[in-house]
Amino acid sequence: MSVEVDVLLQEAKESIEAAQNYRSELQQRLHGLNQARKQVRGSSGQAREALRRHFSELQTAATRLLTERLTTLLAEVDAIEAESVKPLDDCQSLIEHGVGQADELLREGEAALRCGLGEKEDKLGSFTKKAMHIQLDSLPEVPALVDVPCVSAQLDDSLLGLLRDRVSRHGSVSSHPPVQIEELQERPGGILVRWCKVDEDFAAADYRLQHRRSGSGGSQYEDSYIGRDCEFLVLHLDPHTDYLFRVCARGEGRTEWSPWSIPQTGYTTLAPHEWCPGTEGYILSSRRNIALRNDSSQSRCPVLYSNAPTYFCGQTLTFKISAAGPVDRRDSLGVCVDSEKGAESLQRDQAVCISTNGAVFVNGKEMTNQLPAITTGSAVTFDMEVVNLFPISNNNLSEGGNFKLRVTIGSGNREVVFDWLVDQAVDCLFFGCSFVHSGWKVLVF
Incomplete structure (x- = not known):
């Protein structure tokens, strides 16, 4: 009976544990649903606010533009009216002045006719002279109606149709970003x-x-x-x-x-690639990812190594040339197993590299394949993968290696692929560069 109880207890414990796991999974899914609902409602609210703000700004801007255009057109009407009415006003003033002179002349003439015989001759003579001076046969010219402006406004009703068409297609709403x-x-x-x-x-x-x-x-x-x-x-x-x-x-x-x-x-867990500070003939940027060859007065061409073996197989290592100096066959860019002190080039054992003239070296031996020459703007990439993790044949051992890496070096639109034999299994490598002449500037990432 106790055995049956133990079995039941065990089954009960397992059921409780399964229920707990089930509840936990359901709670996680509820949390996921809440996040999804929050995203839908939050993004919908933001979309509504963006639409209201945008169309309110459009309405304000459209009203301002229409008001400005109306003001401009009314000002044009005012200018045409003022310019056209002025000569008419001048002509009216001239005519009214003539009417005034004629009225005055009429009064003098009627007075001369009514005066006595003693002064009639003088009055009539003065009146006649004044009438001749006024030139009663000279009349100002009044322009015909066809010769004066008739102001009108031309309004294109198609604007409303164009506006309606553009507004009907303005803006869009989507459930997902594109x-x-x-x-x-x-x-x-x-x-x-x-x-x-x-x-x-x-x-x-x-x-x-x-x-x-x-x-x-x-x-x-x-x-x-x-x-x-x-x-x-x-x-x-x-x-x-x-x-x-x-x-x-x-x-x-x-x-x-x-x-x-x-x-x-x-996020990244990998430390950035950095050049090692303190190498003679090189100046580094504040982040130590850019190196400048600044002093080639010495005959030596020291190798500038990375601060640590931060290159891992499966990654892509890139050298970007931002400035170039004179080319020398001893120049090199590449990776190596160790940071050998005193080396003047990566064209040595336990290293693969490319020279600035495009030559590729594997363990110090030049390959027959060659890549384009390196110059300003060039980007050289190194990709590596492990071929085997176990010692290989005696034939390969006689060649100096018992661990093989497949290397791909790319430059320009070309690349070379080869197997690199190293003395020991490695999971991280140093990178380095060496330039005989000053002026070379290289970024590593």
Whole structure:
């Protein structure tokens, strides 16, 4: 009987544990539903506010524009009226003056006729002279109605139709942004962000990526990238820190940007690539990711190594040349197993590199394949993957290696792929560079 009780107790405990797990899963799903509902209601409220604000601003602006146009047209009417009426007023003044003179002359003539014989001759003579002086046969010309302005307003009723058509198509509402972030990959000191269109009918001309530090103390969003690519490596990020990323798009022939995608949180656990400070002949930037070869007066060409073996297989290591100096065959950019002191080039054992003339070296031996020469703006990439984790054949051992890495070096639009034999299993590598002449400036990421 006790055995049956124990079995029942065990089954009861298992059922309780299963119920607890079930409840926990349901609570997580409830939390997810609440977040989804919050997003729907929150975004709907923001959309309503954006629509009301936008159309209120349009109404205010349209009223202002119409008022300004009306004022301009009324001013034109006033100017035409003033300019046209002035000569008419002048003509009226001249005629009224003539009427006044005629009235006065009539009064004098009638008075001369009524006066006595003794003064009639003088009065009539004075009247006759005055009449001749006034030139009673000269009349001012009054313009015909067809010769004076007849002001009118021409109003095109099609404006309202055009406005109605544009307003009916102005603005849109969508349930999802046309572009979303699909992947965040950590990189040393950065995050590779990839995005894609989710609205196939949206013809994107450009994309705009922004990021900011997450949390209550987070900064404002800042532009990371604007262009046609669907991925971008955001650098200069602090490790183990959450960042928010969002992306939007601009349609073909449009000036406005689409709504932002739903922000995604990403972070990197990988420390940024840095050059080692204190190497003779090189100056580093404040972040130590840019090196400038500044002194080539010495015959030696020291190798500038990374501060630590921060390159891991499976990653892409990139050298970006922002300034170039004279080319020398001993120049090198590449990766190595160790930071050998005193070396003057990476063209040595336990290293793979490319020279500025495009030659590729593996363990100090030059390959027959060659890449384009390196100059300002060039980007050289190194990609590696482990081929085997166990000692390989004696034939390979005789070649000096018992661990194989497959290396891909890219420069310009070309790349070379080869297997690199190293003496021991490695999971992280140093990178380095060496330039004989000054003027070379290289960014690593």
